[in-house]
Every structure is written in structure tokens, then in C-alpha cells.
Amino acid sequence: MNIQPNSVVALTYDLYTIENGEEVFVEKADDQNPLVFLYAVGMMLPKFEENLAGLSSGDKYDFQLVADDAYGVKDENAVTELPLDMFGEMEKPEIGSVLPLQDDEGNQFRAQVKNVSDTGVTVDLNHPMAGQDLHFIGTIISVREATEEELTHGHAHGADGQSGH
Template sequence: MKIEANHVVSLTYDLYVKKEDGTEGLTESATQEQPLTFLFGAGQMIPKFEENLSTLSTGDTYDFRISAQDGYGEFDEEAVANLPKEMFDGGEIPEVGQMLPLQDNQGNRFQGQVVSVTEDSVLVDLNHPMAGQELHFKGEILNVRPATPEELSHGHAHGPDGHHDH
């Protein structure tokens, strides 16, 4: 079956990004046992990722690259926040490299990575960990099926067979 909007797609992928030495390294994978399953056209995926898959069908393999600006955006030097240590009163002071769950004034949740910890503040990088990276995806389309009415009303896939895993 061909991929179309409001269809549920299950696929494998290997995501490669450039390492500091210029070679590509495997960063993430979805396997046949644990595929990525999503509702196509619902805005959950990077738009260019869906665009590259839009001509494919069950059983097809793919191999494409997405530029940083079409992926997670360019690295933004401004997206580094200095959080006062008082924010962590009563809790543990985070360590460098740790991912912190944060929330903005509108209630949007996101993560920031701790860059440094000083005497009175914690410096957090709010860029996506893959900001500034060209993304190289390789994989195979395992299954394409029409979404169920429940999936359409919820706006997301309920697993490869259309049912929630409990």
C-alpha cells in the first residue's frame, strides 16, 4: 500500500549524523521488532522526513539526507539559558551533560542539556541535541494501513496494528 495522509506508517530507520572527525555515526535506530509507527500527515514528524517518504509503499527501502535547516534547525547561540541555582532548591544540582525537563510560561515542555554549573547558576543549552546537523536516514517501510477512526480523532497512531499497548 502507498503512503498517504491519514495512513499509519511503520518503518525501520537508522539515523546517521556527522561526528566531530567528519565521519558519519549511527545515532538512533528503529528496528523491525521496535519500528517507528506514526500517523502520516499529522505533523508529528519533521516535514522533510514525511516529504521524502511520500512516494513510497510497503516493502520499499529509502536513503535520504535532510539539511540542518529542514531538520532540527541551525544551532542557535541565543538558545542557551542561565538558570539561577535557587530553581533547584531542595533538589539535586544537575550535572554537566544531564538533560533537564523544562516548561515555558505557556506550558510547553522541552528539554535542555546542562552545559556548565557555576557557584550560583546552571547554564542550559535549549537547542535540540541534533540542531545544526545534517540528518541521514536509511530504512525500510514495513507496513502502511489506513488509520482507524479512533486514531484520526486522537491525531496519532496506536501502534502497528491500531491498538494501544497497555
């Protein structure tokens, strides 16, 4: 079966960022712990999915995404200071740590701590890979039709369709 909307894809990948012309390894998904997702429901980067369209089990892929097609360019205005009292009795966060935050509408996002002072915590709301070109290399392990339950839930329930819940 070829990758198409409403199919569940399991794949391996090695992900590299491209910094100053040099590739830097970021992370991988291997045969023991593959990336499994419901194709074309908006969970993955659109250009990532576009590069996989039509592939089937056993196919290898190797493509790059420019920052605009990945996590966007870095927004220098997406740095803000949070008041220290917002953290209550918690320990001050460490520089470089990532904080799970939520806005007034309940949307969850992450922010990386850039600085900590006596009055506040400066955070960068950009995605950690914003402004970076990405290089994916991998293999399609399996492609199958999504189950009705997966389509209803809007996500894959594992490579074999078993949710475990």
C-alpha cells in the first residue's frame, strides 16, 4: 500500500539540522521505536508528509526541508519575560530548560529559559528548531489503512493498530 490520506505510517528516521553548512545529528527513530502517525491529519509538518506521499513499505527516503517549510524562521519578538512570582514555590528554572506553558485559551506550548533574574524568567517561545533547515533520512517500515477508531480519534494507535488503552 502506498502512503495516502487516512493511512497509518511507521518509519525510521535520522534527523539532522544544517548549521553553517554542517550537518548536526539531532535525533532518530529506529526499528525498535519507530515514528508511527496517521497521515494527512495535520499532526506532522506538511512538507514532511509531502515528501513521503506515494512511498510504500521498504522505500528509503532522503530529503531536506528549509526552515520556512519546517518550524519557520526565528521570531526575535517571541522572547518575553515571565514574572518570577508566577512560579510560586517552585525552584527557579534553570537556563536552557524547557517549560511547559499554557495560554488563556488552554493551548499548550513550550518555552526555553534564556535568563533568570531576581524578578523574572526570560523565555524564548520559538520552537527549538525554528530558523533551522532539516535533513531527514529513513525507511518506511509499514503502511496500512487506518481503522475507524483511529480516524475517529484523529491519531494512530501504533504500527499494528492496537491502542493499548
